[in-house]
Amino acid sequence: xxxxxxxxxxxxxxxxxxxxxxxxxxxxxxxxxxxxxxxxxxxxxxxxxxxxxxxxxxxxxxxxxxxxxxxxxxxxxxxxxxxxxxxxxxxxxxxxxxxxxxxxxxxxxxxxxxxxxxxxxxxxxxxxxxxxxxxxxxxxxxxxxxxxxxxxxxxxxxxxxxxxxxxxxxxxxxxxxxxxxxxxxxxxxxxxxxxxxxxxxxxxxxxxxxxxxxxxxxxxxxxxxxxxxxxxxxxxxxxxxxxxxxxxxxxxxxxxxxxxxxxxxxxxxxxxxxxxxxxxxxxxxxxxxxxxxxxxxxxxxxxxxxxxxxxxxxxxxxxxxxxxxxxxxxxxxxxxxxxxxxxxxxxxxxxxxxxxxxxxxxxxxxxxxxxxxxxxxxxxxxxxxxxxxxxxxxxxxxxxxxxxxxxxxxxxxxxxxxxxxxxxxxxxxxxxxxxxxxxxxxxxxxxxxxxxxxxxxxxxxxxxxxxxxxxxxxxxxxxxxxxxxxxxxxxxxxxxxxxxxxxxxxxxxxxxxxxxxxxxxxxxxxxxxxxxxxxxxxxxxxxxxxxxxxxxxxxxxxxxxxxxxxxxxxxxxxxxxxxxxxxxxxxxxxxxxxxxxxxxxxxxxxxxxxxxxxxxxxxxxxxxxxxxxxxxxxxxxxxxxxxxxxxxxxxxxxxxxxxxxxxxxxxxxxxxxxxxxxxxxxxxxxxxxxxxxxxxxxxxxxxxxxxxxxxxxxxxxxxxxxxxxxxxxxxxxxxxxxxxxxxxxxxxxxxxxxxxxxxxxxxxxxxxxxxxxxxxxxxxxxxxxxxxxxxxxxxxxxxxxxxxxxxxxxxxxxxxxxxxxxxxxxxxxx
Numbered sequence: 001x002x003x004x005x006x007x008x009x010x011x012x013x014x015x016x017x018x019x020x021x022x023x024x025x026x027x028x029x030x031x032x033x034x035x036x037x038x039x040x041x042x043x044x045x046x047x048x049x050x051x052x053x054x055x056x057x058x059x060x061x062x063x064x065x066x067x068x069x070x071x072x073x074x075x076x077x078x079x080x081x082x083x084x085x086x087x088x089x090x091x092x093x094x095x096x097x098x099x100x101x102x103x104x105x106x107x108x109x110x111x112x113x114x115x116x117x118x119x120x121x122x123x124x125x126x127x128x129x130x131x132x133x134x135x136x137x138x139x140x141x142x143x144x145x146x147x148x149x150x151x152x153x154x155x156x157x158x159x160x161x162x163x164x165x166x167x168x169x170x171x172x173x174x175x176x177x178x179x180x181x182x183x184x185x186x187x188x189x190x191x192x193x194x195x196x197x198x199x200x201x202x203x204x205x206x207x208x209x210x211x212x213x214x215x216x217x218x219x220x221x222x223x224x225x226x227x228x229x230x231x232x233x234x235x236x237x238x239x240x241x242x243x244x245x246x247x248x249x250x251x252x253x254x255x256x257x258x259x260x261x262x263x264x265x266x267x268x269x270x271x272x273x274x275x276x277x278x279x280x281x282x283x284x285x286x287x288x289x290x291x292x293x294x295x296x297x298x299x300x301x302x303x304x305x306x307x308x309x310x311x312x313x314x315x316x317x318x319x320x321x322x323x324x325x326x327x328x329x330x331x332x333x334x335x336x337x338x339x340x341x342x343x344x345x346x347x348x349x350x351x352x353x354x355x356x357x358x359x360x361x362x363x364x365x366x367x368x369x370x371x372x373x374x375x376x377x378x379x380x381x382x383x384x385x386x387x388x389x390x391x392x393x394x395x396x397x398x399x400x401x402x403x404x405x406x407x408x409x410x411x412x413x414x415x416x417x418x419x420x421x422x423x424x425x426x427x428x429x430x431x432x433x434x435x436x437x438x439x440x441x442x443x444x445x446x447x448x449x450x451x452x453x454x455x456x457x458x459x460x461x462x463x464x465x466x467x468x469x470x471x472x473x474x475x476x477x478x479x480x481x482x483x484x485x486x487x488x489x490x491x492x493x494x495x496x497x498x499x500x501x502x503x504x505x506x507x508x509x510x511x512x513x514x515x516x517x518x519x520x521x522x523x524x525x526x527x528x529x530x531x532x533x534x535x536x537x538x539x540x541x542x543x544x545x546x547x548x549x550x551x552x553x554x555x556x557x558x559x560x561x562x563x564x565x566x567x568x569x570x571x572x573x574x575x576x577x578x579x580x581x582x583x584x585x586x587x588x589x590x591x592x593x594x595x596x597x598x599x600x601x602x603x604x605x606x607x608x609x610x611x612x613x614x615x616x617x618x619x620x621x622x623x624x625x626x627x628x629x630x631x632x633x634x635x636x637x638x639x640x641x642x643x644x645x646x647x648x649x650x651x652x653x654x655x656x657x658x659x660x661x662x663x664x665x666x667x668x669x670x671x672x673x674x675x676x677x678x679x680x681x682x683x684x685x686x687x688x689x690x691x692x693x694x695x696x697x698x699x700x701x702x703x704x705x706x707x708x709x710x711x712x713x714x715x716x717x718x719x720x721x722x723x724x725x726x727x728x729x730x731x732x733x734x735x736x737x738x739x740x741x742x743x744x745x746x747x748x749x750x751x752x753x754x755x756x757x758x759x760x761x762x763x764x765x766x767x768x769x770x771x772x773x774x775x776x777x778x779x780x781x782x783x784x785x786x787x788x789x790x791x792x793x794x795x796x797x798x799x800x801x802x803x804x805x806x807x808x809x810x811x812x813x814x815x816x817x818x819x820x821x822x823x824x825x826x827x828x829x830x
Contacts, residue, residue: 012418013362013365013366013415013418013419014362014366016411016414016415016418017358017359017361017362017365017411017415020358020407020410020411021355021358021359021362023407024351024354024355024358024407029407030404032406032407032410033354033404033405033406033407034215034216035215035406036392036404036405036406036409037215037270037320037402037404038215038318038319038320038321038322040389040392040393040396040402041272041273041320041321041344041396042273042320042321042322043393044272044273044321044396044397051336052083052238052302052303052335052336052339052340053281053302053303053304053305053332053333053335053336053339054281054282054283054298054299054302054303054304054305054332055280055281055282055283055304055305055307055309055328055329055332056073056077056282056283056284056285056288056304056305056306056307057282057283057284057285057307057308057309057310057328058070058073058089058285058306058307058308059284059285059286059308059310060308060310061308061310061311063089063090063311064089064090064091064093064095065089065308066095066128067095067128067129067131067132068128068131068132069285069289070087070132070135070306071128071131071132071134071135072135072289073285073288073289073306074132074135074136074138074139075135075138075139076288076289076295077139077288077295077299077304077306078135078138078139078140079295079296080295080296080298080299080300081296081299081300081301082140082299082300082301082302082303082304083141083238083301083302083303084140084141084142084143084234084237084238084303084304085139085140085141085142085143085303085304085306086142086143086145086230086233086234086237086303086304086305086306086335087142087143087144087145087306087307088145088147088206088230088305088306088307088313088328088331089145089147089306089307089308090145090147090191090193091132091144091145091193091194091197092191092192092193092194093194094129094194095128095129096127096128096129096130129194129196129197130196132197133196133197133199136197136199136201137199141237141238141240142201142237143201143202143203143204143230143233143234143237144193144197144198144201144202144203144204145193145203145204145205145206145230146161146190146191146192146193146203146204146205146206146230147190147191147206148190148191148205148206148207148208161190161192161203161205161227161228162202162203162227162228162243162244163226163227164220164226164227164228164243164246164247164248164254165244165246165247165248166226166247166248166250167247167248167249167250190205190206202228202233202236202237202242202243203233204228204229204230204231204232204233204234205221205227205228205229205230206229206230207221207229207230208312208313208315208327215270215320216264216266216268216269216270216346217229217231217268217269217270217271217330217331217334218266218267218268219231219232219254219261219263219267219268219269219338220232220248220254220267221267226248228243228246230331231331231334231335231338232246232256232338234303234305234335235256235303235335235338235339236256236257238303238335238339239256239257239339241256241257245257248267252348253267253348254267256338259341261338261341262345262346262347262348263346263348264346264347264348264350264351265348265350265351268346269334269337269338269343269346270320270343270344270345270346270402271320271333271334271337271342271343271344272320272337272342272343272344273319273320273321273322273323274319274321274323274333280325280329280332280333281298282309282329283298283299285306303335303336303339305328305331305332305335307328308328309326309328312327313326313327313328313331314326314327314328315327317330319333344396344400344401344402345399345400345401345402346401346402346403346404347401347403350402350403350404351404353403353404354403354404354405354407354408357388357405357408358407358408358411360408361408361411361412361415362411362415364384364412365411365412365415365416365419368419370423370426373416373419373420373422373423374420374423374424374427375420377416377419377420377423378416378417378420380416381412381413381415381416382416384412385409385412385413388405388408388409388412389405389409392405433464434466436463437463437464437466437468437469438468440459440460440462440463441459441460441463441468441469441472443456443459444456444457444459444460444472444476445472445475447459448472448475448476448479453476453479453480453488456472456476457473457476457492460472460473460476465499465500470496470499470500470503473492473495473496474492474496474503474504474506476492477489477492477493477496477509480492486513489509489513490510490513490514493506493509493510493513494510497510546566546577546579546620546625546627546629547618547620547627547629548568548569548570549566549567549568549575549577549618549627549629550566550567550569551564551565551566551577552564552565552566552567553565555576561578561579561580561581562578562579563576563577563578563579564576564577564579565577565632566629568617568629573617574632575617575629575630575631575632576629576630576631576632576633577627577628577629577630578627578628578630579625579626579627580594580598580625580626580627581625595621595626598626598628599619599626602616602619602628603619604672605628605630605672606619607670607672608666608667608670608672610663610666610667611690612659612660612662612663612690612691612692612693613663613666613667613692613693613694614630614631614633614683614692614693614694614695615630615631616628616629616630616631617629617630617631630694631692633683633685633692633694634685635683635684635685635686635690635691635692636683636684636686637679637680637681637682637683637684638656638679638680638682638683638684638691638741638745639679639680641679641684641745642679642744642745642748643748644747644748644749645748647745647746647748648686648745650746650779650816650818651813651818651819651820651821652686652689652820652821653742653745653746654809654810654812654813654818654820654821655689655820655821656682656684656691656742656745657738657742657805657806657809658806658809658810658820659690659691660677660682660691660693660738660741661735661738661802661803661805661806661809662802662803662806663693663802664677664693664731664734664735664738664802665731665801665802665803665805665806666802667693667731667734668730668731668734668801668802673729673730673731673733673734674693674734674737675723675729675733675734676695676715676718676737677693677718677734677737677738677741678715678717678718678737678740678741679741679744679745680695680715681693681694681695682694682741689821716757716760716761716764717740717750717752717753717760718737718740718741719737719761719764720732720733720736720737720764720795721736721764721765721793722795724761724764724765725765730795731801731802732795732798732799732800732801733795734802735790735798735799735801735802735805736790736791736792736795736798738790738805739751739787739790739791739798740752740791742787742790743769743772743787743791746772746776746779746783746787747772747775747776747779748775748776749770749775751769751770751772751787751791752764752767752769765793766793768788768791769787769788769791771784771788772784772787780812780815780816780818782811782812782815782816783812783816786808786809786812789808790805
């Protein structure tokens, strides 16, 4: 019991959900969401390649970069007329060898010399910092970078960087937005450029993306989230917007001049993907300095990023959509996306939606019924996960909006998988319990069959409520009723009602017994002799039983009795039960002969085992009813297809003739003559093309040692001449009857008709049948010869046996090009 409680307890589902909800506040969750975003973005139409931004590679990983060379490069770039310049390299170290006082004394001394040496060149060589400062000031809009330094103590130079103006939260959602965004990771102090380089140049924090897909670019970061990023500062310079005019709206985005940039809760934007064939322009500094590149043509009006691809900014990253390029090229593309406003919208409430989805998935997993935690649950979970992913993709396609739903999908997949494992373990325990209960139920049923009802009840006391247990108890209650032990029956019914009040007719039986009224005697009411039929449609009376067979309903009536649908409770087999009320239908002097013939039918048919002959299971006599339990056949009588409006296709009739002829050939070899072959005694399943010959009701054993004549019984329209004459008949008589049956199935008419029985019998014995093609002109010519031979008056002129008749019918079908149906399930026509 403890194990079952542990298995039923869903604490691990709650633990998994809580772990993912808590994990959504950490960077690893953001990285997972970005990976999914990158995969989905690969399915979107790519935006045009950067047209406004160019990368200039400094061709070296030396740090610091030589300021004199950098100043010369800036002069060359400034002459090309770029829109803005961004220096993505550290400028926090001085390269001038002399202090300012020494430089002033040197400059005074140079002024007194004659002839005057090249003072500016010498001063530049002795003061590279001043030379670079002059170049920066003359280059136009320039943005400097403050790269992240190595991890260390708390930053003391953060206040040296600019801060963005921030509005107060305007509503409830924006008030709680800090709770929705991921926690900020402690950052090392930035390497702020020297003060003499800055002048009026804006400075942005230069961060480095991971080697995984960066997906998003933060526009502002730092301890308080208001330090502008390098990409934002450079885009603002290109758009001629001072950093002081940028205003942050917490949780919603920021204003860059007159444009509103929607960002996520971490002030990050998500650029759209690049096409696979897009070029990210990169120029080399050495080529620009050597003049081998037309700088004016390539750089005029462009935003230029200077950096070294040999250093950290050259490490590759995977762009959204799958493109791989360097860190410096990623920053150039972000700047270009900011200038062109080409990015995916991520609402400020996206993280709230993510955690709401996590909560909904968690509730779904907790409330999922046990029966839906197996394979069906896996399918449902997979469909829901696909719906989430496809919904995310549609949102990207139609609304250019993305929501982070990777964690909800992970929770759904992992939770459903754990539930599947839980379901498998639970089913194992259930199977063990069911095996034990099944053994006890089987033992109880055995004891019930032996009449040991009380001991059977004791075996079921240890069983848990289940369908088989309730059914066995119900059968025990019925058995107590049959034995007139109503108090015990009431006790059993109360036990079942305690588990399931709606089980079968428990409420009615409880009401009947508790009111004190006795159930009607089963022996007295199970059979109505006056109607020569069983009472099977009275809800107040238990279903009648013949032998061990429970009668369900009436199937039909014939000359030899009534046929019922029954069930063998021992093996659960559905059977057809043919009954004959002997004492009601026959006089006492005939009763013995009829009873003998009836059981002879069962003996005769029971010897036959053929796929096209009905199988006999059992025979008996009860309540003055003789009965035969036989195979319940799916299909309809061929009497449904003997009229012109209801004829079967030719290939079906050919197949019927072949199967019946072969079945009769088998029976004749077993010394059995049917004597009543007709459409009504052939059950046909049109869907599978299969049939069964049934009702060997007037068959009798024939043997060469017997000289007496069989009883003349059967349907007059289908009798052979020798059968009408009362002569001894053999299998060829059945073949004549089959010929009459096929004539009717092919044409919709009988070969012999008369206005009286005497006239009919005369025509059968004396006249030739009308040609079958005169009745139906579209029949094959060979069919006329076949029918004429089958209906010969002289048995010696007919087909010798059923196999010969079957072979002739097959040859006729082949000559006519008809692919008759053989009647094996799933087999093609032959």
